Amino acid sequence: MEYVDGGTLETALARGGTFSEERLATVAREVLEGLAYLHARNIAHRDIKPANILVTSDGRVKIADFGVSKLMCRTLEACNSYVGTCAYMSPERFDPDAYGGNYNGFAADIWSLGLTLFELFVGHFPFLQAGQRPDWVTLMCAICFADPPTLPHTASAKFRNFVDCCLKKESAERWSAAQLLTHPFVCHDPKTS
Template sequence: MATKKRLELKLPISIPLRHHILMPMPLPLPPQENLKNSIKGLCDLEKVGVLGHGSQGSVYKVLHRRSSSYFALKVVRLDCDPSSTRQIMREVEIAKKINSPSIVKCEGVFEQGGNINFVLEYMDGGSLANLLKHKRRMTESCIAKIARQVLEGLKYLHSERIVHRDIKPSNLLIDRSSGVVKIADFGVSGIVSQSMDVSCNSYVGTCAYMSPERFDPDTYRGSCNGYEGDLWSLGLAMLECYLGHFPFLPPAQEPDWVTLMCAICFGDPPLVPPTASKEFQSFIKCCLQKNPRSRWTASELLHHPFLNPVLV
């Protein structure tokens, strides 16, 4: 009798879903603590105070209900002026781009009711300008700590081709508990493009801290790239910390545009008093060179002896 051929029947093997699914799988949820602290929208926030007002909007202290954490809410009004709208959109672009411990962190950007709302890291120590109003003058060691932190932020920004263009004491914010200083407010900042449209030929920012090439771009055309102006502003701010008043003017004198323009463009850079150390005098001189090509970069200034004292 002929034997029947045994059929070799194989059941289909169960294949895990991830091996044959064609669409990408969703990313895993973040850890619970991040999920708790994440800001989904403005409805998560409660206004608890006013931190300041400006020409284009206001800044509020807000409470994130789910995490009980405080943030700063910067509300900027959108208007019909194309240049103002471009400026705000540029700030949004930069806020999403930057990520540095030396710069105030942006936690989210939301549009509502014709306003752009920036949810920012809250710095409870206020600004360097407020500190100067109460303390008046600072020691060199304190100034060195501040300068190093700001330079770390500028080094990062410049490596990302971003020019701040408004470095001044009121835009340097302090954390009270740690003493950390961070750069804030990118409302007039710019990203350097191949056309260099945000270099010298950009009359924006606070004129008191503007560099000579920002006041008079025609004279310095072709000799600057925009980054140097941030270092001039830093030098003025640090000298102000030492003097207790704005360096180009006597104490208590209010600046006006003509006086500032003449002093910055046609006068000599302000001098550091002889009571200061040689290292601090040299540091300020490296920042306040009228020729932008002679100014030290942020990376170079981070290696200056004033910030790196030799221990004997």
Template sequence: MRPGPGRTNRPRRRPDLTLPLPQRDPSLAVPLPLPPLSASAMPPTASFQIPSFSDLERLRRIGSGTGGTVWMVRHRPSGRIYALKVIFGNHEDAIRRQICREIEILHTADNPHVVRCHGMYDHAGEIQILLEYMDGGSLEGRRISSETFLADVARQVLAGLAYLHRQRIVHRDIKPSNLLINSARQVKIADFGVGRILAQTMDPCNSSVGTIAYMSPERINTDLNHGIYNGYAGDIWSFGLSILEFYLGCFPFGENLGRQAGDWASLMCAICYSKPPEAPPTASPEFRSFIACCLQMEPQRRLSAAELLRHPFITRTQAPAAITVSACGVRTRKDGGWAVESAFLGNKSPP
């Protein structure tokens, strides 16, 4: 463009002069509304397929608690068996949509030691989650006195934990009742992810003894560890406590501590201020060291799941004895020190 009459092209005095961009006050920001809740309560994905809810037949109840009930269900067209977890209570739409987003994340989890989450339904106002069925149930109340057997259980749980932690997923509620087994002797972690979202609606005080009992000291008392909580280290504490409980056949801080109504304060004080539990002197040095690497008061001193997989307690063991499946459940050979069927699927302690 040529200059007009009487005008000349002059260089700018400030060639670097620019107008400042307007700054937005974040306090005035208005978030976009969330999309409406779909009939299936699942965010649409190209690859996701979930059985129709009308095709599921409830067979029997296999578990229940303060938060909900778990049913054994059969998919009529295929005959496949699933577990259906029904969450008690009607939740606000915002909570439901948050759960849907979390379920979509859990649906992508793919590890042989993590219970598969197939999806969820919003049926009759209840949130219902379709899960992989584990026919051996949970390891709650089971005693595993064989160190070889226990090392294999620990290895499988650690493999699942290491996977979750690599995916930046913290379980927050590792305990025997959340460790499941099937007839192929696979041990898998259950109830991860969704529990932390539902915690405020299912249990506002977060006061379930079953949960507090396995919490790390720094999670119970925020004054410990300078108020810093590391969820990954917290999972390791809960894992170590669970493995020690399997070996002892009772809760490591005392069989009845905290189990009586109104005795939660004693339980929390024991966890936060007493010396961490140890494996008994009769246990092998490898097992005692393994438990000590998990149950450290200082979170930074606990080994990670990946590091524990390289611990001698895990690596020294040989391949487990061969197993066969019968109509009664799992039967294992007694050679190699393996426990018999009742250690997993029958009585709470081996004969």
């Protein structure tokens, strides 16, 4: 395996504080390229979070920890095990009947990416106050019954819309990795504006 010496996005957040939108656009694009590759091969990662995204010495990011990834069948069958990190699980993971009927690992990866980018922007997990460490039931209730979190007004309209496309409660309404790669937030080149 390739050695990646820059740590994870989680450690980068702890060391350097929140990420700029320019940096987040790059992170989003690189993670989406990885997810698009996986999803095109019917593989759902199922545990996207800051601790599972590695940073290279030149600042690129790579998806890591495929321990709970799954090869999805053509029917996108329900996964009967609760694997992954519950804080980053999508609403349909907890309650498939209420949020889309079936668990879709690809849409769940997008939900987790949205939460990850949100966390890197504000500096703490989106459904909680800074420093709060709730139990599994608190997280499940927040994810399933609360409205999706919204970015502060300091975020640009493009970034807010991008995160909104990731954090749709209904799994069928979330954009796919391929669709998100066309979103203006990740397509925008700040050097040309």
